[in-house]
Amino acid sequence: MTVVALDDKRREAAIWDLLEEVPDPEVPALSIRDLGVVRDVRVAENGAVRLAVTPTYSGCPATAAINLSIRDRLLRAGYDNVAIDTVLAPAWTTDWISDEGKRKLRDYGIAPPVGKAADEGAGRGTLFGADPDVPCPHCGSAATEKVSEFGSTACKAQYRCMDCLEPFEYFKCI
Amino acid sequence: MTTATDIDRKSLTEYLLRLGDTSLILGHRLSEWCGHGPVLEEDIAMSNIALDLIGQARLLYTYAGTVEGEGRDEDDFAFKRDVTDWKNLLLAEQPNGDFAATMVRQFLIDCFNVELYTSLSKSTDTELAAIAAKSLKEVTYHRRHSGEWIIRMGDGTDESHRRVQRALDDHWIFVDELFETDALDAAIVAAGIGPDLKSLRPAWDSMVDRVLAEATLTRPQTDFPRSGGRTGSHSEYLGFILSDLQFMQRAYPGMEW
Numbered sequence: 001m002t003v004v005a006l007d008d009k010r011r012e013a014a015i016w017d018l019l020e021e022v023p024d025p026e027v028p029a030l031s032i033r034d035l036g037v038v039r040d041v042r043v044a045e046n047g048a049v050r051l052a053v054t055p056t057y058s059g060c061p062a063t064a065a066i067n068l069s070i071r072d073r074l075l076r077a078g079y080d081n082v083a084i085d086t087v088l089a090p091a092w093t094t095d096w097i098s099d100e101g102k103r104k105l106r107d108y109g110i111a112p113p114v115g116k117a118a119d120e121g122a123g124r125g126t127l128f129g130a131d132p133d134v135p136c137p138h139c140g141s142a143a144t145e146k147v148s149e150f151g152s153t154a155c156k157a158q159y160r161c162m163d164c165l166e167p168f169e170y171f172k173c174i
Numbered sequence: 175m176t177t178a179t180d181i182d183r184k185s186l187t188e189y190l191l192r193l194g195d196t197s198l199i200l201g202h203r204l205s206e207w208c209g210h211g212p213v214l215e216e217d218i219a220m221s222n223i224a225l226d227l228i229g230q231a232r233l234l235y236t237y238a239g240t241v242e243g244e245g246r247d248e249d250d251f252a253f254k255r256d257v258t259d260w261k262n263l264l265l266a267e268q269p270n271g272d273f274a275a276t277m278v279r280q281f282l283i284d285c286f287n288v289e290l291y292t293s294l295s296k297s298t299d300t301e302l303a304a305i306a307a308k309s310l311k312e313v314t315y316h317r318r319h320s321g322e323w324i325i326r327m328g329d330g331t332d333e334s335h336r337r338v339q340r341a342l343d344d345h346w347i348f349v350d351e352l353f354e355t356d357a358l359d360a361a362i363v364a365a366g367i368g369p370d371l372k373s374l375r376p377a378w379d380s381m382v383d384r385v386l387a388e389a390t391l392t393r394p395q396t397d398f399p400r401s402g403g404r405t406g407s408h409s410e411y412l413g414f415i416l417s418d419l420q421f422m423q424r425a426y427p428g429m430e431w
């Protein structure tokens with residue numbers, strides 16, 4: 001029993017490692033694993049893989065591309081029996097982006113989500129909620145302002161730094 | 175999964191189509207702004223909101239097809255139904271008009287959607303509850319966006335104030351329909367699937383009044399409310415939307431790309 005469980009863990013870990021190599025199609029600095037959209041990995045003894053993947057936003061066009069990229073990477077590693085279940089609950093939250101993912105976002109020039117979506121007063125829940133203070137990913141200045149709540153992809157807002165004057169994107173806390 | 179146990183499949187399918195149709199038609203209206211927005215940021219914002227709404231419609235249609243059990247999928251619902259089969263709110267199909275009209279239409283529905291999806295996220299139907307919980311995160315952002323514009327325009331210049339007040343006056347005849355209920359709603363409430371829409375009104379009123387006050391706008395009165403969307407009686411605009419939305423599938427049935 002213990003040995004089998006250990007083998008299960010080892011097989012699953014191999015899949016998680018491969019997911020680390022699958023870039024997000026819209027924010028390639030992040031891996032699918034960093035993004036936190038893969039909620040469960042199961043590998044049978046015969047090598048059949050079953051994944052649970054949750055979409056980021058309902059209308060995110062990347063959802064189909066993400067599933068395709070996962071299949072492609074696993075197939076190249078020899079996994080030819082892959083099932084992907086789409087799960088909606090619990091709904092994806094930026095709280096699931098790994099710390100490593102947040103660091104990668106910042107290095108890439110995108111400000112990572114500030115605070116936790118689960119916390120009250122994250123600015124999102126209320127119409128009159130204050131915007132979070134988003135530090136500039138380029139120079140670290142706290143003097144930034146929101147340009148628009150919406151950006152080049154569903155997950156981002158547009159900001160501007162008042163010190164280095166660079167525009168930047170903010171990965172919205174959701 | 176709890177589905178269609180206390181309610182028949184036909185009723186639940188119909189209810190899901192009502193929700194999905196309002197999302198898709200409003201999303202389609204917003205998509206008409208793509209490339210025509212007053213400024214680049216708003217062009218992007220409206221396209222993003224359209225994407226969210228169309229995505230929500232896809233989830234609702236896909237689930238409706240599963241519940242119905244007759245093999246229809248999201249494309250069948252979107253592309254192969256004529257005007258009287260559509261059950262969206264009349265407000266959603268109203269023309270874009272100017273930016274003020276679009277934001278007023280959006281704000282009134284966003285405030286409704288926040289209350290509706292808050293309630294649906296506690297539905298006894300677990301799949302609908304999951305779709306609602308996901309949608310709620312999105313419509314909360316939408317309301318924040320449209321609400322800020324109502325305030326900015328209402329409390330802005332004389333011209334912007336005049337336009338947004340006119341848009342409010344023009345759209346107010348469609349507000350009562352949001353909270354209107356019929357026998358299907360009663361069955362939905364009885365099965366614990368969805369809220370009594372009338373019960374959402376106080377929270378909606380309170381949010382709308384608060385924003386209108388901040389925007390120095392006057393809440394309109396109407397003696398002549400319009401309704402009929404949920405039963406398929408639409409304004410003349412829906413046919414024109416469908417002729418655009420459905421053209422490819424009508425001209426080249428079954429085409430894929």
Ligand SMILES: [Zn+2]
Binds near residue numbers: 139140161
């Ligand atoms: Zn800076």
